[in-house]
Amino acid sequence: MGDTGRFARNNVVVTGCEDKPTLMLAHGFGCDQNLWHLVAPVLARDFRVVLFDHVGAGRSDLSAWEPGRYATLNGYADDVTRICRELDLRDVVFVGHSVSAMIGVLAAASQPGLFGKLILLCPSPRYVDDAGYRGGFSQADIEELLEALDSNYLGWSAAMAPVIMGNPDRPELGEELANSFCRTDPRIARAFARTTFLSDNRADLARVTIPTLILQCSTDAIAPPEVGAFVHAQIPGSSLVTLAATGHCPQLSAPEATLAAITAFAADPRS
């Protein structure tokens, strides 16, 4: 694959079978494509699997990050559709975890032709409570998260940037770092946290016209079951599956159940 355009920009990795249906796995706030490491190799047996890092995360091109472009989820959704077009993908089954679920909703709403199905893993269209809507968080909670981010980036320094940006000559650098998986430039992490947790995509849900599966955990502090039920009610014809799993990352805490649900929905010709 060429090391140009979205490939370098989004650190796109394509695995699996060329002639099988395409699954695109999108990570959420806080980490990068490593989050799929337990499920992607298994999915690659039955699908062509496209992995990538959002700009600002993982080994994406940090210099491509612009505050204006990524101040809303639309900038991220635009990256997703551009990756699809550059790879000449069609009928993509987009699996979006956490905030990427809404990125998928926006991408599918703006370019319905590119996507065949949507799988929303632990989605929330709005994290902050609103009149008649319970997202689970207040504005002050989000500020507290930003503070937690600040407290934990004290060890981050500009010297880390070249390592995070990818250092093909010295791969050992990456391994020396503790917590090297999900290090992010604090400036970008703060901005992504704001974009993620202060967005409101409730009105976009009804714009989804393709088959959609909502996959949620039985206990999830970030996307509680009633939020999953809300998403299900707002997307016409969608299905809802609740995994017996705790936490916000079932692809890590309950990989088998997550795999089974993704595979069943993605491979089902009727859905």
Add this chain to the structure above:
Amino acid sequence: MNTAEPGSSPAAPHGGHGEAAPFSALLEDSAEDLYENAPCGYLSTLLNGQIAKVNATLLAWLGYTRDELVGRRSFSDLLTVGGKLYHETHFAPLLSMQGEIGGVALELQAADGTRLPVLVSSAVKTSPAGEPLLIRTTIFDARDRRAYERELLRARQEADLERTRLQALVTTLQRSLLPPALPAVPGLETAAHYHFASLDEVGGDFYDLFPLSQNRWGLFLGDVCGKGARAAALTSLIRYTLRAVAAYDPDPVTVMGALNAALHQEYLRDYRNFCTAIFGLLTLQGNGFTLTLASGGHPPALLIRADCTVAFQPTPGGQLIGAWGDARFIATTIRLDPGDALLLYTDGLTEARTDSAGGRYGDGALRTLARNLAPTTAVAAVAAVTALLESFGGGLDDDAAILALSVPLPQATRTETGRSGAGERPAGGSASPQHQDDKHDDHDDHDGSNANKHGVPLACAVSRDGA
């Protein structure tokens, strides 16, 4: 203890009654007691987060009983809401992927609602087969450390803010040392550009153009030694000296002499207080201008004639201004006719590094650039040099100032051809005017009026380059 040292008797482990007291005190520090009353909190949780075991230290910190936590609450229940978000998005995924995570700053919420800043490390305990069984977490009281870190963070934010303020101040000061806009000079096109090498320091280059009487204007461009506050103060002195002296007697030799005298006093105080500059007296005459120039140690102006001749305009005899009490300056006068352009610049342009080996852009390259531009206008020349400066990227580490003058071709010619400046194609011309045969004819005429005769400004760069 029972690995007998050489020479010790077999009875030694049982002997030594005198040392028994500290030894037995150590024996009483059982693993269980160490766990319960360790100077840190211990917590064991199931993979789903539920608390399975907690030590007395942590219970005391939080004000909970064991029964309130074990089997009832999960680790993330003890966190603030923001901490919970961080736990779910960062902590838990990393722990799952790496098997351990260390030194994470979080806040625990005690039973009475107070918050305890802590540093948390967790590791996954696995079965011999590698199956994850439970999560062990160690929690350190971090009140003092976090207060200190918060102080550091606040100091850094303050420093960032100060830097923004400083940059705003520098920009304002820099602007006050440069004309906000060049004044309109009838019959003359002018343009200028300033490249700032640093946002944090006031640069050392300066220029100005100002009226002296109805048909006379003064202009200057120069470069003080160094940058920053001292350079800014010196630049201010130079600007006001030049303008004040020129208003009194605009003869360039007089002006430069006065500047030298004023600056030399500063130089005696501080050897860095000198500058290079070029001063010009511009007089409207007929359909063009005469320009009398005097220079003090400054790179020569570049004259780009309507007939495409390009030459550095020598300004002989000029010495660094301020460095010598008896510096001498010599004036030289040139004529600017319609189609002629003059470019003044500082050495930031010619000294820019063009390759990693430290090669400089140089006079030769500038002359070639001018040849390719010729004939040109002030606006087009400044645009070309500005683009060039941008192309240097990191190679341009000094400030650079450019000031250009040109005498436009008569209005009739420009209207007839639809041409308003260099860089545009003559109306009705072919897509590649430089390859039109009649351009060679223009060039060969050498009568200085061929532009008007053909109604097309000269474009002889290619033929001249080829010559």
